[in-house]
Amino acid sequence: MSAEAAVDSQAENGPAAGRARSWTLALASVAMFMLMLDVTVVNVALQDLRTSLGADFSDLQWVIDSYTLTLAAFLLTGGSLADRLGRKRVFNAGLVLFTLSSLAAGLAQDVLALNIARGVQGIGAAVLFSVGPALIGYEFRGADRGKAFGVFGGVAGLALAFGPLVGGFLTDALSWRWIFLINVPIGVAALAVGALRLRESREPAAHGVDWPGILTFGLGLTLLVLGFLRAESSGWTSAPIVGAFAGGLALLVAFVLIERARGERAMFDLSLMRTPTFTGVCLATLLSNATSLAAVFLQISYVQNVLGYSPWQTGLRFMPMMITLFIVAAVTGGLLAKVAPGVLIGLSIGLIAVGMGLMVLVGPGDGWTAMLPSMIVTGIGMGLFNPPRAAVTIGVVRPEKAGMASGMGETFQQVGVAVGVAAFGALFHQKVVDAFVDSAAGTALAGQAEAVGQHVATGGTSGLADAVAPSVLDQVTTTARSVFVDSLADVMVVCAVIAAVGAAIAFVLIRRRDLHESAQSESPAPTPKPATA
Structure with missing residues (x-):
């Protein structure tokens, strides 16, 4: 059968357009739920994972880095291949890869096997990240597209909201392995639905793999x-x-x-970078994710390593922020047709900047509730950000190019996460060490000060009793808590300033008139076009 006949047959015998739209939104949202859940559940389980596998600090970094590295590197590739080979086909292949690698990660017997599985998991996640929004963009038009991305963003917010809680529960009640194994039954069910209910779509003028x-x-x-x-x-x-x-x-x-x-x-239309809206949303995404996700990672470290809460307790204390994010993301879709996208995205990043800046209100003697103003405002900003970002990223191109545009947008997002966590983590680490070495407690420790400062930067006040003599433990603990909190506040201010730059870029560059007509009209989703042989 020719390629044309194959696509024609699928269009005729596949699910009707109305049902296909519902199944597409549901499946893309479930895949996003798995991916966003995987972003947050791992962080609260790292300490248990270290004990179970005998991993050192570098090994733990690679548990996150191996996933982030392959995720960032393959996003554009996944979107481009989907446009050429078929979005349904590539999306289902990504589901298979993500599910099998999750199983391998959950069964890993050493940290090397875990990190290899995490790297493969990142490739599968890259495909799902890039193709999911493209599937939605192809099926929905106009105001319906905005509502669809509102649901999509709300589900992503729900995963972020319950990620720390789910990770903490699975780690404390069962084992760290279940933070990966939980993906397996979800992935199998999603794969069955994808094979039966998705409509195939691709770029009609595809020229083969680049x-x-x-x-x-x-x-x-x-x-x-x-x-x-x-x-x-x-x-x-x-x-x-x-x-x-x-x-x-x-x-x-x-x-x-x-x-x-x-x-x-x-595989990438370079002319897109001459469109102010596309350039603006990519740069704004890069700066927003580089700062906000780095801030969340450092805040989790503070709650666990300085305030001393378990994974489950940490998840509970981040619920105000994450529930706020979920609620705001769920209602934002209805605003996309009424409010200029540049205003929505600029306002969202501006609120993220304000929220991070509010961390200066947290003092060394305060409890976790001192973080609530920062959590609530940051949660509002993050919830307001993702629905318009995803819609604008694919809205600047015709639907047949949605995979490529989505892959590029998600690339900027994940590169922002990887670079932000590394860069701001390094800045925080250095500030803590320098501040501790220069303190009175550091002077009292003499040659031991550098090593203890390194311990404080990575583990807070936990484990100090094993690192210093009992005679100076109280002084060192008080100083450690102070330099940790002060350095965290300093880094949050830097993050806030950089995020504010991202907000200004969004306000200036993102314009509704740059969007393709399919992102502005009420026209129904088209019947998939035949691919050339």
Whole structure:
């Protein structure tokens, strides 16, 4: 059967357009739920994982880094392949990969096997991250698209809301392994629904897979992100880090030259960067995620390592922020047709900046409730951000190019997370160590001060009794808590300033008139077009 006949047959025998839209939204939302849940459940389980597998601090970093690295590197590839090979086909392949790698991670017997599984899991997640919004964008139009992305964003917010709680419960009640194994039954059910209920769609004028583009972009981005992730431990001027940055930049330059030469056959339409709205939403996404997710990771470290709460207790204390995020995300979809997208996105990032700045209200002697103003305002901003971001990212292109646009937008999002957590984590680490060494307690410890400062930066006040003599324990603990909280506040202010820049970019560059007509009209979703043979 020819490619044209195959697609025609699917369009005729597949689910009706109305039912397909509902199933598409449900399936993309379930996949997003799994992915966003996986972002938060891991962090609260790291200490138990370290004990179970005998992992050191570097190993624990790789539990997060291996996932983030492959996720960032394959996002654009996943979206581009979906446009060419078929979004249903690629989405289901991503589900298979994510589900099987989750099973492997849950059954891992050592930290190396876990990190390899996490790397493969990141590839599957990249496909789902990039193709899910494209599937929604192809099926929905106009105001309906805004409502669909409101539901999509609300589900993502729900996963973020319950992620720390679910991770804490599974870790405390069962085992850290279940934070991965829980994906398996969900993935199997989603795969069955995807095979039976999704309609196939692809770029009608596809020119085949852009292997030169895929290789140069994937390897270049991998080297850049790896440089940021490893620079703190290896040294910013060390030969491996300088080589990673130089090699990554060289490969990305080669990618741009290759894409320009390939023209219509390219995996990324470079002309999109000449559209102010697309450039604006990508830059705003990068700065927002780099700051907000780094802030959440550092706040979780504070609640666990300084305030001394368990994973389950930590999850409970982040519920005000996450429930706020969920509620706001759920109602934001209805605003997309009424409020200019630049205003929505700029306001959301502005609120995130204010929320992070409010961390200066937290003092060394305060309990977790001192974080509530920061949590609530940040939660409002984060909930307001994702629905318009996803809609605008694919709204600047015709529906057939949605996979490529979505992949690029998600790439900026995940690179922001990877670079932000690494860069702001390194800044926080250095500030804590320097402040502790220069303190009276650091002076009293003499040559031991640097090592204890490193311990405080990574573990807060926990375990200090094993690191210092009893005679100075009280002084060291008080100083450790003070430098940890003060350094956290300083880094949050830096994050707030950078996020404010992202808000200004959104206000200035994102414009409704740059959106494709399919993002502005009330027209129904089209019947999938036949692909060329």
